[in-house]
Amino acid sequence: MDYIQNFLSGRIWLKEQTPFPLSEINNYIQKGFITPHKGIQKNHSSISIKNPSYQCRRCGCKELTAFNCARCKGPCLYCRHCIRMGRVSSCSELITWTGPVIISNTEHIFNWSGNLTSLQEKASKELLNSVYLNQSHLLHAVCGAGKTELLFQSVLVLLERGQRVCVATPRTDVVLELAPRFQQVFPQTIIHALYGGSPEHANYAQLIIATTHQLYRFEAAFDVVFVDEADAFPYTIDKSLQFAVYKAKKTDAVVHTITATPSDELLQQAVNISVISERFHGYPLPVPRFVGLYNYKKHMHKGKLSPKLERWTQQCLKKIQPFLIFFPTIDLMERALPLFQQLHENIQAVHAEDSERKEKVLNLREMKVCGLLTTTILERGITIPNVQVAVVGADETIFTSSALIQIGGRVGRSIDFPDGDLVFFHHGISFAMDKAKATIIRHNDTRGRK
Ligand SMILES: [Zn+2]
Numbered sequence: 407m408d409y410i411q412n413f414l415s416g417r418i419w420l421k422e423q424t425p426f427p428l429s430e431i432n433n434y435i436q437k438g439f440i441t442p443h444k445g446i447q448k449n450h451s452s453i454s455i456k457n458p459s460y461q462c463r464r465c466g467c468k469e470l471t472a473f474n475c476a477r478c479k480g481p482c483l484y485c486r487h488c489i490r491m492g493r494v495s496s497c498s499e500l501i502t503w504t505g506p507v508i509i510s511n512t513e514h515i516f517n518w519s520g521n522l523t524s525l526q527e528k529a530s531k532e533l534l535n536s537v538y539l540n541q542s543h544l545l546h547a548v549c550g551a552g553k554t555e556l557l558f559q560s561v562l563v564l565l566e567r568g569q570r571v572c573v574a575t576p577r578t579d580v581v582l583e584l585a586p587r588f589q590q591v592f593p594q595t596i597i598h599a600l601y602g603g604s605p606e607h608a609n610y611a612q613l614i615i616a617t618t619h620q621l622y623r624f625e626a627a628f629d630v631v632f633v634d635e636a637d638a639f640p641y642t643i644d645k646s647l648q649f650a651v652y653k654a655k656k657t658d659a660v661v662h663t664i665t666a667t668p669s670d671e672l673l674q675q676a677v678n679i680s681v682i683s684e685r686f687h688g689y690p691l692p693v694p695r696f697v698g699l700y701n702y703k704k705h706m707h708k709g710k711l712s713p714k715l716e717r718w719t720q721q722c723l724k725k726i727q728p729f730l731i732f733f734p735t736i737d738l739m740e741r742a743l744p745l746f747q748q749l750h751e752n753i754q755a756v757h758a759e760d761s762e763r764k765e766k767v768l769n770l771r772e773m774k775v776c777g778l779l780t781t782t783i784l785e786r787g788i789t790i791p792n793v794q795v796a797v798v799g800a801d802e803t804i805f806t807s808s809a810l811i812q813i814g815g816r817v818g819r820s821i822d823f824p825d826g827d828l829v830f831f832h833h834g835i836s837f838a839m840d841k842a843k844a845t846i847i848r849h850n851d852t853r854g855r856k
């Protein structure tokens with residue numbers, strides 16, 4: 407039984423997709439250890455009894471597609487929203503574990519000897535206090551404040567209580583950055599890192615670091631969920647991801663959130679809030695420079711880089727400083743790439759669907775590439791020592807004030823290079839640019855006054 411129990415505890419899985427023989431699954435269903443559920447269910451909150459609406463049991467999506475199903479030989483509904491995880495349809499079953507509960511490990515090795523600044527220490531204690539009280543907590547910590555360390559103490563306490571913990575984030579890059587850090591701090595703890603395309607795990611993990619997408623596949627699993635970068639795209643606009651987080655936790659479990667740029671909604675939801683306005687190394691946040699780059703699109707369409715942008719890039723190349731240049735669209739970025747490669751062949755571009763994204767970021771960190779052109783996909787979660795940052799078209803609507811603050815947060819993160827250039831190239835100053843700059847200055851002022 408062990409391996410099925412290990413695999414299925416806290417998960418919700420397509421019956422036809424488990425790695426186990428169907429006969430064993432059916433056997434457990436008979437015993438009541440596994441419960442099957444209809445993949446598509448009637449929506450209980452539906453107003454009309456005559457025409458009930460339906461929803462996907464796994465992702466909660468209510469916009470379902472009707473089709474003539476070969477399997478059930480009739481009209482059938484399926485969910486397009488979570489189809490990448492295997493098709494959930496009216497005639498498919500999802501299974502959950504309802505057998506004996508796993509007794510979690512309460513002994514964990516805690517291998518962390520870093521020091522917290524006094525502000526970090528205070529916030530870490532406040533969070534721990536909220537964990538004891540089982541109240542939701544918002545950690546509002548500026549980019550580079552060292553927010554991951556603030557979780558260690560709370561996670562340790564939870565693990566030692568034998569509880570199951572999830573650190574979720576909308577961003578794959580953040581999962582990739584967090585997972586090895588947690589594994590280092592908790593070397594004996596089974597930790598799963600889950601993201602689209604991650605290896606399948608058959609065993610039971612007490613600590614899970616996952617994208618919010620992956621939480622579609624959990625149900626009533628976690629005693630506590632921390633949502634890191636809780637204001638990041640697409641979490642804030644995709645309600646099904648928020649549904650996923652709430653479905654993945656146990657009924658009484660609390661959701662804590664962590665971000666450098668909380669939305670008004672997050673500020674309202676939190677029972678307790680800790681604010682850290684200072685970076686862990688004590689240096690101020692880099693303040694953006696606004697530089698007019700008029701008609702840059704026209705220039706690029708004509709196969710030229712605007713002189714100011716070219717000069718900026720040449721400076722980085724000359725000083726051998728790694729750089730990131732953010733673009734509002736993939737199209738513009740790809741148009742610009744060959745122009746940058748004329749300056750240096752070793753400049754590359756990266757976007758969300760890029761299969762080599764992980765390697766490219768690593769190559770920049772190791773100075774194997776000089777610079778990366780990127781979309782907002784790299785706005786969070788990455789740390790590159792001595793990186794210089796430019797935003798092209800900072801006035802475009804995709805660059806919200808939060809996005810600009812996060813992008814600026816890439817600069818000066820390491821103690822060896824606590825400063826760096828942050829330039830917003832624009833075709834006219836936007837409200838978001840002003841707001842981002844004002845917020846950064848306000849954090850720096852708060853820090854100065856303490
Ligand atoms: Zn679905």
Ligand SMILES: [Zn+2]
Nearest residue numbers: 475478482497
């Ligand atoms: Zn069907």
